[in-house]
Amino acid sequence: MGNSAANSHGRDCHEAWESGAQTTFAYDEAGNRTTTENASVRVTALYDGLNRRDDVSTKYKV
Secondary structure, eight states: OOOEEEOTSSOOEEETTSSSSSEEEEOTTSOOOOEEEOOEEEEEEOOOSSSOEEEEEEEOOO
16 A cells, blocks of 8 residues: 545545555544545445444446
8 A cells, every 4th residue: 555644533534556546535423434436436335323334335437
């Protein structure tokens, strides 16, 4: 892995590799990872009121 950056809660929000590949992450207020995205795919997760993962969707980029 190359470089990573953390948000104000100390969670990774961006990773970049020497190859130029990058991945970004987004979190909700409870700290649950809601989105992971890179050049090929976007994965989105939804959580219920008890912070349990309720649904995950994957969208491939063409």
